[in-house]
Amino acid sequence: xxxxxxxxxxxxxxxxxxxxxxxxxxxxxxxxxxxxxxxxxxxxxxxxxxxxxxxxxxxxxxxxxxxxxxxxxxxxxxxxxxxxxxxxxxxxxxxxxxxxxxxxxxxxxxxxxxxxxxxxxxxxxxxxxxxxxxxxxxxxxxxxxxxxxxxxxxxxxxxxxxxxxxxxxxxxxxxxxxxxxxxx
Numbered sequence: 001x002x003x004x005x006x007x008x009x010x011x012x013x014x015x016x017x018x019x020x021x022x023x024x025x026x027x028x029x030x031x032x033x034x035x036x037x038x039x040x041x042x043x044x045x046x047x048x049x050x051x052x053x054x055x056x057x058x059x060x061x062x063x064x065x066x067x068x069x070x071x072x073x074x075x076x077x078x079x080x081x082x083x084x085x086x087x088x089x090x091x092x093x094x095x096x097x098x099x100x101x102x103x104x105x106x107x108x109x110x111x112x113x114x115x116x117x118x119x120x121x122x123x124x125x126x127x128x129x130x131x132x133x134x135x136x137x138x139x140x141x142x143x144x145x146x147x148x149x150x151x152x153x154x155x156x157x158x159x160x161x162x163x164x165x166x167x168x169x170x171x172x173x174x175x176x177x178x179x180x181x182x183x184x
């Protein structure tokens with residue numbers, strides 16, 4: 001199902017943003033729906049094209065081909081799933097199909113992992129997604145910073161802006177000189 005969400009009604013619509021959402025079950029899909037609603041809130045008026053794919057469809061040839069083409073051009077690829085265990089092989093194969101087709105396009109992979117313990121260590125699924133995002137030259141987002149009230153910043157531009165900011169912690173790390181010479 002393709003879903004179009006307009007953030008504000010205007011006669012002129014800027015470039016469409018493409019978001020692909022892959023979900024493991026209908027209950028976890030609801031978590032992804034809330035995430036996507038927050039993604040579409042605020043910021044500049046834009047139309048967001050969202051395509052939803054359940055895991056089981058990605059094991060079928062024709063839907064998997066369509067989903068791979070869309071993920072290759074997507075700005076954001078969201079994985080809504082449980083955190084336990086390893087990813088099914090058909091999902092890994094699907095990820096590999098679109099990964100190298102992205103070229104130099106920027107984007108983000110978002111891991112919306114349903115966790116029983118929010119402080120648990122990274123799962124095999126999260127590690128796989130993180131490495132896949134790195135190989136594609138994409139950012140990997142898995143958690144909301146504790147001081148942020150929203151799920152993610154308003155746009156991909158705000159990711160870039162935040163990455164260039166100098167925080168007091170980073171400044172103190174960069175300007176702290178060792179008191180003893182390094183041992184050789």
